[in-house]
Amino acid sequence: MVRVARSLNPRIHIIARTRYVTEIPELSRLGADVVIPEEFETSIEIFARVLAHYSVPRSEIERLVDQIRSSHYEALRSGDGAGRLSLGAVAGIPQMAVERLRLPSHSPLVGRTLAATGLRTQTGALVLAVGRGGDEIPTPGPQFRLSADDVLVVVGQPAQLRAAALLVAGKGVAPAPQ
Structure with a gap:
């Protein structure tokens, strides 16, 4: 569809919506000017x-959101840390960052719901999405059950992210059984 539209009108501005981030490069190659994946929106x-809750100015929030989108959501999907989005320069949020944490099979969090893990209450880190297999689950609810090898996309200050990493690795305070 994108290729046909581009061939019919080379000057048309094409905005494409896709379910998966992995389709962004192909749709861009076919001629889409903007590709919006519902996975991460x-x-x-x-x-x-x-960020708004922490009183970050709207202009800073818009700049950071634009940065995420212009990088094709790399900050939310990079597994090697290269996509880390540093928010240290944002007024009101000292050194906030987004990180991806892989859930090892031995983690006490495997098989638990997000609510039962205590991740938010014990560490302060917020889970934005969960990667499972080749899929990304945006904004999982409190009843979302974690599995081995899930990749948690979390946001927080450095100490919160360190605490979350310890908890995920099974080296932090384990949640009560449920």
Whole structure:
């Protein structure tokens, strides 16, 4: 569809929506000017609301959201840390960052719901999305059950992210059984 539209009108501005981030490069190659993946848009909205809650100026929030989108959501999907989004320069939020934490099979969080893990209450880190297999689950609810090898996309200050990493690795305070 994108290729046909571009061939019919080379000057048309094409905005494409896709379910998966992995389709962005192909749609761009075919001629889409903007590709919006629904996988991460909900996570970005939550991220923006977290920043607003911490009184970050709207202009800074918009700049950061634009940065995420212009990088094709790399900050939310990079597994090697290269996509880390540093928010240290944002007024009101000292050194906030987004990180991806892989859930090892031995983690006490495996098989638990997000609510039962105590991740938010014990560490202060907020789960924006969960990667499972090749899929990204944006804004998982409190009843979302974690599995081994899930990749949690979390936002928080450095100490919160360190505490979350310890909890995920099974080296922090384990949640009560449920």
